[in-house]
Amino acid sequence: MAGHEAQAYQDPGTPEEQSRRQFLANATLAIGGVIGLVLTVPLVISLIPESLIKPDKAGGVWAPISAADLKALEGATGTPVKITFTFKYADGYIPPANDTQFVWGIRLTPEQQANFKKNRPDLFGNPADEVHYPVINMGFVIFSSVCPHLGCRFAWNGDAKRFICPCHGSQFTEVGEHVAGPAPRGLDPLPFREQNGQAEVTWIQYKSGEPDRVIVAYS
Amino acid sequence: MNVLTWIEQRTGFVSMTVDFLTEDVPGGASYWYVFGSATLFAMILQFVTGIFLTFYYAPSSTTAWESTNYIYHNVPMGSFVISLHFWGATAMIALLFMHMLQVLIWGAYKAPREIMWVVGVILFIVTLVLGLTGYLLPWDMNAYFASQVAINIASSAPVLGSAMQQFLSGGAGMGTLTINRFFGLHVWLMPAALALLVVVHLIVFRHNGSAGPPTDRELKKLPQGRFWPNQMFMDAAASLIVFAIIVLLSIFSPAPFDVKADPTTRFIAYPAWYFLALYGMLRVAGQVPGALVPIANLIATIVIPTLIIVVLIALPWIDRNPSRQVRRRTVVLAGTAIVMVLAIGLSVYSQLAVQKEQAENPAPVAAAAGAQASLGTATGGAPASNQTTTGTNAAAGGAAIYAANCAGCHNAAGTGTPGTYPPLAGNETVTGDPKKVIHILLYGLTGPLEVNGQKYNNVMPPWKGTLKNADIAAVASYVRSSWGNKASAITEAEVAGVPK
Numbered sequence: 001m002a003g004h005e006a007q008a009y010q011d012p013g014t015p016e017e018q019s020r021r022q023f024l025a026n027a028t029l030a031i032g033g034v035i036g037l038v039l040t041v042p043l044v045i046s047l048i049p050e051s052l053i054k055p056d057k058a059g060g061v062w063a064p065i066s067a068a069d070l071k072a073l074e075g076a077t078g079t080p081v082k083i084t085f086t087f088k089y090a091d092g093y094i095p096p097a098n099d100t101q102f103v104w105g106i107r108l109t110p111e112q113q114a115n116f117k118k119n120r121p122d123l124f125g126n127p128a129d130e131v132h133y134p135v136i137n138m139g140f141v142i143f144s145s146v147c148p149h150l151g152c153r154f155a156w157n158g159d160a161k162r163f164i165c166p167c168h169g170s171q172f173t174e175v176g177e178h179v180a181g182p183a184p185r186g187l188d189p190l191p192f193r194e195q196n197g198q199a200e201v202t203w204i205q206y207k208s209g210e211p212d213r214v215i216v217a218y219s
Numbered sequence: 220m221n222v223l224t225w226i227e228q229r230t231g232f233v234s235m236t237v238d239f240l241t242e243d244v245p246g247g248a249s250y251w252y253v254f255g256s257a258t259l260f261a262m263i264l265q266f267v268t269g270i271f272l273t274f275y276y277a278p279s280s281t282t283a284w285e286s287t288n289y290i291y292h293n294v295p296m297g298s299f300v301i302s303l304h305f306w307g308a309t310a311m312i313a314l315l316f317m318h319m320l321q322v323l324i325w326g327a328y329k330a331p332r333e334i335m336w337v338v339g340v341i342l343f344i345v346t347l348v349l350g351l352t353g354y355l356l357p358w359d360m361n362a363y364f365a366s367q368v369a370i371n372i373a374s375s376a377p378v379l380g381s382a383m384q385q386f387l388s389g390g391a392g393m394g395t396l397t398i399n400r401f402f403g404l405h406v407w408l409m410p411a412a413l414a415l416l417v418v419v420h421l422i423v424f425r426h427n428g429s430a431g432p433p434t435d436r437e438l439k440k441l442p443q444g445r446f447w448p449n450q451m452f453m454d455a456a457a458s459l460i461v462f463a464i465i466v467l468l469s470i471f472s473p474a475p476f477d478v479k480a481d482p483t484t485r486f487i488a489y490p491a492w493y494f495l496a497l498y499g500m501l502r503v504a505g506q507v508p509g510a511l512v513p514i515a516n517l518i519a520t521i522v523i524p525t526l527i528i529v530v531l532i533a534l535p536w537i538d539r540n541p542s543r544q545v546r547r548r549t550v551v552l553a554g555t556a557i558v559m560v561l562a563i564g565l566s567v568y569s570q571l572a573v574q575k576e577q578a579e580n581p582a583p584v585a586a587a588a589g590a591q592a593s594l595g596t597a598t599g600g601a602p603a604s605n606q607t608t609t610g611t612n613a614a615a616g617g618a619a620i621y622a623a624n625c626a627g628c629h630n631a632a633g634t635g636t637p638g639t640y641p642p643l644a645g646n647e648t649v650t651g652d653p654k655k656v657i658h659i660l661l662y663g664l665t666g667p668l669e670v671n672g673q674k675y676n677n678v679m680p681p682w683k684g685t686l687k688n689a690d691i692a693a694v695a696s697y698v699r700s701s702w703g704n705k706a707s708a709i710t711e712a713e714v715a716g717v718p719k
Contacts, residue, residue, distance in 0.1 A: 008443035009445060025447070025452075027455075028451050028452045035459060042296040047271070093293070094282065
C-alpha cells in the first residue's frame, strides 16, 4: 500500500524533528489513554447492579399479614396454620406488581422452643446456611411453603400430623424436621417480625435440592 | 519488541498498522484535516455508549420509557452515559456537516474521489436515520410526538404514502411495534451499514490519498507531511476537544427526558436541531393558500429533500469545472452558500415558532421533564390533562370556547399543528355537512384521515359531557365562519338532533 511510496518518510529529518515526532507520538497515545479512561470508568460503573450498591433494597420486602391470620397463628400451638399474604414485587424497571404467596406458621411454647433448637441441627450450627435472621421470633416460626427437595408446594396433613409433599413424598414434622422422603434438609424458615402492631413476613426463595440453605431470590 | 515481533510473524498486524499509518499528507499536516477523523471519533463514541445503553434498554411500549427512566434514576452514572450518547449524536452530526461543507468548499469530491463522496453522502443519510430512529426510543412525550410528525411526513408521499406510513410504524398507528422497528434500525441495521460504509470510505481514502489543500497544483509536487505522528496528533487533539465538550455538556446539561408518551395529551413537539430546517419547510408549506397546501406539502416534505440528495450524489458529475481553487468555483460555492443560508434561516424560523407555541400553550408536563421521581413512585406518565374546558358557561362565545379547548391542537389561527393535527381553516369537512361536524365534536374522531392532501393519524377527543350542546353549537359556528371559512352557523337544536 501507500507505505512504500510515501515521500514524507524518506528523509528522517533533523534530530529536532525526530524528537518532535517522538513527542507527538507519545502525546497522541496519551490522548487516546485519557479519552479511553474517562470513558471506561462511567461505562463500567453503569454496569454495577443496584443490588450491590443498595443491598437493603434487594433484601426482600416486609409483607403484612392479616389480623385474622395473625389470630389463627397465635392459636396455632401444635398445629401449623396456612398464612396467605400479598406483597409488591419489583423486577428491575418493570412497574412493581402484586405477588401473592403462602407460608406455614406455628407457635411454640418455651419448652417447644428448646426442643426445636435441639431437633433442628440443620438450622442451628450450620455455618453454610444463609439464614441471617432470628428463626424464632416471639415464639413464632414461619416456614416457606416450598419443598426443599425440588420446589413443590407441600401441605399439612392433619391425620398424619406431618407436612407431606405431594411430588416425591418428603415428610416433615410440625416444626419442619425432615423425617422421610428424599428432601436433603428440613423446612426453610422465613423472617417474621412485629412492626407498629402489624405482623409481617418476608418471602425468600432458597435453592432446592441441597443440604445448605442458599438464597436464590428475595420476594 | 519481542512480543511485537512474535505477533508480527504470526499475524502481520504490526506491518499492516505501520503501513496504514505511513501516509503522505500533501502540503503538510494541518488542523484543517481533522473534521473527518473527529466525525469518526464521535461515531465510535456513539457505538460504545450505545452498546452500554442496551444493557438496560428494552424496546416495547411497556418498557421503553420505564427502562430509560431506570437508566436515568437507578443506574449508577446512567444519566451521564445516556447524556454522552445524546450529546455524542449532536456532535457527530455537527462534525459531519462541517466535514461535508469543507469537502464542498474545497472541491475535494472531484475526480478521482467521486466514489468516496457518494459513500460519504450515503453515510450522511444513514447518520440522519440514526438520529431520527434514536429520537423515538425513550418513548417520552417529545419522542412520541416528534416521531409522529416524521412518520406523518412519510405519509404525505404520493400514492405510497399510507403504505409507507404503516411500513414505518409497523402497524396502523404508533405503538410497541414502532419501537421494535426503530430499535432494529437504530441498533442493528444502521450501525452495521455505518460501520461497513466507513470502512469503504477509508479504503477509498487510502487508495486516492489525502485530498490536500484546495489547489490546482499536482498534489505530489507539494511538500509532503507525515500522517503518523504529525497529522494523527492533530486528529487526536481535535477528538479530545470534542470529547471534552461532550463530557462537559453531559455533566451540566443532561439529555432531556419527559414523562411517558401519552397520545391523548397535547404536546408541542420539538424536532432535533438537525431536522429543524425540514420542519421549517413543512410549516412554510402550511401557510400557502388552502388549495395549494397539498402540493406545497409534497414539495416541502418529499420533493426538496429528494432533490437535495440527488444533487449531492450527482455533484461530482454535475460540476464539470476541473478547478479546485475556491475563487474559480463561483457557481457551486454560491449554490452551497444559498442552501446554507436557507437552511439556517428555516431552522431559526421553526425554532422560534416552536418556542412561541410552547409559550402560548404551556404544557403541564414540561415542568416535570427531568424531574421524575425515582422508579418506585413513577409508575408511568399520567400527566394531568391540559385539555381543560372553560366549563359550561353557555354564554361564552365560540371564540372563547375555541381558545380554551381547541386552539392547543388546531392552533389559534385554525392552521393546525403541521403533521400532527389537521387545520380547520380551509378544511372541507369543517365547512361541509353540519351533522358530520357536530358528530366529530360530540363523539371524537380517531384514525387516519386526509385533509387538503396531508394525512393525519391522531385522536380528537369526544366533547359530549364536557361541553354543553350550546357550547358545541357556538364553537362549531365559530370554526365554520373563521379564517376564511364561510359556512352556515349551527344551532343548539341541531346539535341535540345528531345521534351517536
